Amino acid sequence: MRLNGEIEEDEEEEKVAKSLNSQTYSTGIGFPQLQSQNLVVGYALTSKKKKSFLQPKLIRLAWNKGIFFVAIDLKRPLSDQGPFDVVLHKLSGKDWCNIIEDYRQKHPEVTVLDPPDAIEHLHNRQSMLQDVADLNLSDCHGKVGVPRQLVISKDPSSIPHEVNKAGLQLPLVVKPLVVDGSAKSHELFLAYDQFSLAELEPPLVLQEFVNHGGILFKVYIVGEIIKVVRRFSLPNFSKHELEKVAGVFRFPRVSSASASADDADLEPSVAEHPPLLLLEKLARELRRRLGLRLFNIDIIREHGTRDVFYVIDINYFPEQA
Numbered sequence: 001m002r003l004n005g006e007i008e009e010d011e012e013e014e015k016v017a018k019s020l021n022s023q024t025y026s027t028g029i030g031f032p033q034l035q036s037q038n039l040v041v042g043y044a045l046t047s048k049k050k051k052s053f054l055q056p057k058l059i060r061l062a063w064n065k066g067i068f069f070v071a072i073d074l075k076r077p078l079s080d081q082g083p084f085d086v087v088l089h090k091l092s093g094k095d096w097c098n099i100i101e102d103y104r105q106k107h108p109e110v111t112v113l114d115p116p117d118a119i120e121h122l123h124n125r126q127s128m129l130q131d132v133a134d135l136n137l138s139d140c141h142g143k144v145g146v147p148r149q150l151v152i153s154k155d156p157s158s159i160p161h162e163v164n165k166a167g168l169q170l171p172l173v174v175k176p177l178v179v180d181g182s183a184k185s186h187e188l189f190l191a192y193d194q195f196s197l198a199e200l201e202p203p204l205v206l207q208e209f210v211n212h213g214g215i216l217f218k219v220y221i222v223g224e225i226i227k228v229v230r231r232f233s234l235p236n237f238s239k240h241e242l243e244k245v246a247g248v249f250r251f252p253r254v255s256s257a258s259a260s261a262d263d264a265d266l267e268p269s270v271a272e273h274p275p276l277l278l279l280e281k282l283a284r285e286l287r288r289r290l291g292l293r294l295f296n297i298d299i300i301r302e303h304g305t306r307d308v309f310y311v312i313d314i315n316y317f318p319e320q321a
């Protein structure tokens with residue numbers, strides 16, 4: 001039985017906590033609020049996640065507000081522990097999902113963050129963006145969509161034909177379809193021609209590269225609180241470059257490896273955060289449709305536009321303020 005979710009956590013998570021000197025927007029109350037009584041949060045996290053999230057400062061701050069974190073003992077039945085007001089978890093594995101789902105059914109009075117099947121929805125790069133694609137946010141202080149993309153389930157030799165048929169524009173960002181927290185699931189490639197794609201290993205998502213001035217916005221959603229940080233990302237490419245280069249190239253995790261771009265000297269049209277009203281609407285809709293309360297959205301602005309945005313990634317319970 002695999003309960004302790006020994007997966008390799010996103011390196012990114014370590015970095016984000018350090019880059020939170022940006023704007024926080026709070027629009028209301030997302031979690032059970034306490035006046036006089038205490039709140040007990042049972043947590044089930046990997047040791048790495050526990051170390052990065054449950055830092056002494058947070059524990060102290062919570063304590064002062066009457067919020068207490070209690071480790072869930074994975075060797076004992078969950079229902080014998082507690083009572084908890086909130087259960088916070090980020091572990092992998094079918095067994096854990098079954099335990100937490102069963103607990104949710106039997107304890108409707110406990111706020112479980114979040115339902116395992118809703119989290120599972122984000123482990124596939126196609127399903128994670130489907131809800132954004134289904135949204136109609138075209139007239140809300142900006143437009144939000146997802147880059148055009150194609151899923152290749154098997155037979156890489158069919159890729160050149162599939163790309164042509166779908167009319168996808170090069171270059172393409174190649175991403176593993178499944179995101180399971182492993183380093184491999186974050187191994188991304190840039191493909192400058194469709195023929196080299198036949199070398200890659202499906203299942204994959206092929207996504208049109210969108211020029212975005214080298215800046216990415218990470219939008220953290222915690223209940224009804226929204227926080228935005230700016231990060232460096234891949235630079236724009238030119239048509240000229242596309243004519244000169246062929247092949248498929250692996251690229252590093254650029255947005256996580258580099259420092260925060262919050263204080264960088266950037267062109268205002270690139271640096272400006274997406275409109276708050278747009279983010280609020282997007283967050284509200286996604287919270288509802290995904291059934292999640294702790295997640296983050298990677299969003300980019302199409303270069304040369306003021307208000308055309310693309311969501312390229314959604315992650316569950318990353319590090320945040």
Ligand SMILES: Nc1ncnc2c1ncn2[C@@H]1O[C@H](COP(=O)(O)OP(=O)(O)O)[C@@H](O)[C@H]1O
Nearest residue numbers: 147173186207208209210233234255298312313
């Ligand atoms: N469609 C795209 N257009 C331009 N850049 C992209 C696109 N998709 C991803 N990127 C770049 O690649 C990085 C990683 O992509 P992402 O989908 O967030 O994968 P990961 O799961 O590894 O975080 C992004 O932060 C961004 O810099």
Ligand SMILES: [Mg+2]
Nearest residue numbers: 298312313314
């Ligand atoms: Mg990402």
